[in-house]
Amino acid sequence: MLSANRQEASRHGAYWLIVLPALLMLALLYFVPLGNVLLTSVTDPKPGLQNYGLLFTSTSVQKALVTTVRIAAITTFFALLLGYVVAYAMRAASTRTQRFMLVGVLLPFWISVLVRSFAWIALLGTQGPLNSALVAWGLVDEPVALVRNETGVLIGMVHIMVPYAVLTLYANMRGIDVGLVAAARSLGASRFQAFRMVFLPLTVPGLIGAGTLVFILSLGFYVTPALLGGGKVLMIAEYVAVQINDTLRWGLGTMLAATLMIAVLGCLWALSRVIDVKRLFGA
Amino acid sequence: MSEPLVRFIDVRKSYDGKADAVRALNLEVANGEFLTLLGPSGSGKTTTLTMLAGFEQPTAGRIFVGADDITHVPVEKRGIGMVFQNYALFPNMTVGENIGFPLKVRRMAGAEIASKVTRALAMVRLEGLADRKPQQLSGGQQQRVAVARALVFEPRLVLLDEPLGALDRQLREQMQYELKHLHERLGVTMVYVTHDQVEAMTMSDRVAVFSAGQLRQVAAPRRLYEEPDSLFVARFLGESNILPGTVRERRDGQCGVVLNGGQTVVATAVGTSEKVNLAVRPEKIALGSAAAGCINHFPAKVVEVSFLGDQLRVRLEALGQEDFIVKFANAPGHAALEPGGAIEIGWRAEDCRALGE
Ligand SMILES: Nc1ncnc2c1ncn2[C@@H]1O[C@H](COP(=O)(O)OP(=O)(O)O)[C@@H](O)[C@H]1O
Numbered sequence: 045m046l047s048a049n050r051q052e053a054s055r056h057g058a059y060w061l062i063v064l065p066a067l068l069m070l071a072l073l074y075f076v077p078l079g080n081v082l083l084t085s086v087t088d089p090k091p092g093l094q095n096y097g098l099l100f101t102s103t104s105v106q107k108a109l110v111t112t113v114r115i116a117a118i119t120t121f122f123a124l125l126l127g128y129v130v131a132y133a134m135r136a137a138s139t140r141t142q143r144f145m146l147v148g149v150l151l152p153f154w155i156s157v158l159v160r161s162f163a164w165i166a167l168l169g170t171q172g173p174l175n176s177a178l179v180a181w182g183l184v185d186e187p188v189a190l191v192r193n194e195t196g197v198l199i200g201m202v203h204i205m206v207p208y209a210v211l212t213l214y215a216n217m218r219g220i221d222v223g224l225v226a227a228a229r230s231l232g233a234s235r236f237q238a239f240r241m242v243f244l245p246l247t248v249p250g251l252i253g254a255g256t257l258v259f260i261l262s263l264g265f266y267v268t269p270a271l272l273g274g275g276k277v278l279m280i281a282e283y284v285a286v287q288i289n290d291t292l293r294w295g296l297g298t299m300l301a302a303t304l305m306i307a308v309l310g311c312l313w314a315l316s317r318v319i320d321v322k323r324l325f326g327a
Numbered sequence: 328m329s330e331p332l333v334r335f336i337d338v339r340k341s342y343d344g345k346a347d348a349v350r351a352l353n354l355e356v357a358n359g360e361f362l363t364l365l366g367p368s369g370s371g372k373t374t375t376l377t378m379l380a381g382f383e384q385p386t387a388g389r390i391f392v393g394a395d396d397i398t399h400v401p402v403e404k405r406g407i408g409m410v411f412q413n414y415a416l417f418p419n420m421t422v423g424e425n426i427g428f429p430l431k432v433r434r435m436a437g438a439e440i441a442s443k444v445t446r447a448l449a450m451v452r453l454e455g456l457a458d459r460k461p462q463q464l465s466g467g468q469q470q471r472v473a474v475a476r477a478l479v480f481e482p483r484l485v486l487l488d489e490p491l492g493a494l495d496r497q498l499r500e501q502m503q504y505e506l507k508h509l510h511e512r513l514g515v516t517m518v519y520v521t522h523d524q525v526e527a528m529t530m531s532d533r534v535a536v537f538s539a540g541q542l543r544q545v546a547a548p549r550r551l552y553e554e555p556d557s558l559f560v561a562r563f564l565g566e567s568n569i570l571p572g573t574v575r576e577r578r579d580g581q582c583g584v585v586l587n588g589g590q591t592v593v594a595t596a597v598g599t600s601e602k603v604n605l606a607v608r609p610e611k612i613a614l615g616s617a618a619a620g621c622i623n624h625f626p627a628k629v630v631e632v633s634f635l636g637d638q639l640r641v642r643l644e645a646l647g648q649e650d651f652i653v654k655f656a657n658a659p660g661h662a663a664l665e666p667g668g669a670i671e672i673g674w675r676a677e678d679c680r681a682l683g684e
Pocket residue numbers: 342343348366367368369370371372373374375
């Protein structure tokens with residue numbers, strides 16, 4: 045018994061030795077810069093919380109924050125809506141079709157966000173195929189501004205976010221017994237009633253999980269708003285970059301980065317309070 | 328038996344367009360009857376039930392409930408209660424909401440739903456559990472909720488697909504009793520699927536035996552056991568000694584059959600086949616002096632005697648077979664048997680059926 049215990053302990057020791065280098069790397073490359081950011085946010089240009097005070101006093105900071113939250117929220121809404129439809133269709137499809145659809149959903153991950161943003165600019169621009177078609181069909185008199193504004197940012201971001209929503213929702217939906225919907229029907233529920241009273245409530249954890257994930261990722265978007273917004277839509281990440289690269293206001297930049305991080309952690313904490321995160325992602 | 332509630336008319340079902348999961352099905356279920364579909368796994372029981380429930384459409388044929396042709400009526404319009412093997416309780420609802428579900432989708436008033444749910448809970452002896460989530464109940468309790476949910480909207484017909492399959496033996500026997508009791512009390516027609524022959528025998532008014540998509544025989548349990556009309560049924564229900572032979576003459580519902588070893592046996596004629604298999608139940612065989620009074624009697628040698636408590640099971644060498652089985656009750660004064668000993672065996676023509684293939 046005793047020797048078994050000691051063996052166990054030494055095995056734990058060996059385990060830690062193997063993990064240690066990785067942990068050190070992580071600490072060095074992740075926590076040290078992070079600590080630096082936090083430190084800078086309360087020391088630059090002089091020690092104190094005056095950088096955080098800007099959250100309440102600076103209209104340009106507030107505007108960037110409001111824009112960020114608004115765009116993230118709208119993106120989340122549309123990504124969930126489209127993602128739900130795709131995930132639902134995937135679940136109902138045959139195994140073969142499901143596999144094809146999954147590849148289709150994953151494909152965009154292999155194309156850089158930069159490329160996709162330029163593609164949208166080309167597609168949605170005033171000279172682009174979409175506007176040309178709209179004008180040619182007489183649906184509009186002159187080209188519609190679909191890009192270099194908030195609409196363009198939203199289109200680009202929803203496009204990037206839908207796969208995340210699909211994958212999260214699909215994982216959740218696959219865990220739902222199809223027999224439940226069949227049972228609801230046999231008990232007298234119409235298709236719609238069975239969906240609304242049985243299926244939809246069971247996907248709420250998936251919706252919350254996907255929604256949080258998409259919202260968090262959307263908060264930190266940089267490339268897409270910068271390119272598709274045409275400089276008119278300033279979200280936090282770009283605002284931070286401007287402070288650090290152009291105006292050299294490190295204190296303000298790091299304060300916003302820290303605020304963003306705290307907001308994200310807050311979202312995750314709230315999520316963990318409502319649902320079992322591990323189960324949601326099928327762990 | 329009163330007029331039929333359910334009629335399957337020449338129903339055929341093929342999922343893939345090639346093999347038939349169910350074929351040439353003609354079956355009637357009487358009003359108020361407890362009918363069991365019995366058969367090995369893959370024999371088409373669930374397919375038959377799901378066509379009646381409306382989850383699957385027959386490839387050919389028609390299904391009637393009462394005077395209505397329901398072949399193409401959607402599931403939710405059929406008003407048939409269904410209990411699933413895995414219970415299929417809604418995890419997002421409480422027990423009370425689960426049971427109230429069929430009433431709610433029928434837009435019944437809240438107060439009426441509440442009183443019906445309370446009564447349904449009492450019926451399955453789950454008083455006071457209305458506010459639990461299904462996951463917080465034991466398997467047996469979940470099954471009761473599923474039964475209550477299928478009965479609460481007072482359907483004329485309730486379908487149960489291996490509802491007790493996941494329960495342990497003791498609970499199963501208790502639930503069998505309770506289901507049977509509910510059936511009698513409510514007078515509702517039940518169609519029950521199982522692959523357990525004992526369950527089928529104890530619960531049913533009639534049993535329909537399926538094999539490979541085909542309905543082989545429908546009869547009351549006793550009749551099915553005593554008078555199987557195919558080799559499949561004789562083998563599937565209980566135990567039978569099978570003796571292959573050829574019919575030599577037929578007279579008055581009986582026939583003389585010459586076995587492959589040359590012996591002649593008088594049996595009850597079933598069908599018109601020349602090549603037959605005689606089926607004799609092990610407990611219908613008389614031993615020793617009692618055998619001499621039977622029309623069929625032969626010498627045999629004891630190979631093995633197994634003591635099963637309430638009965639004895641004897642393996643004999645007889646009629647060229649090495650595993651001829653005889654069973655008899657462990658009653659006072661039964662014959663003392665030793666392996667290697669010689670003994671006379673015999674049976675009546677009524678207890679021996681000449682079955683075609
Ligand atoms: N949904 C289905 N799709 C294709 N084949 C099926 C389906 N359901 C059942 N089958 C086939 O039909 C036959 C009968 O199955 P089933 O009715 O489930 O039998 P049982 O309930 O008696 O075990 C089997 O060969 C089975 O493989």
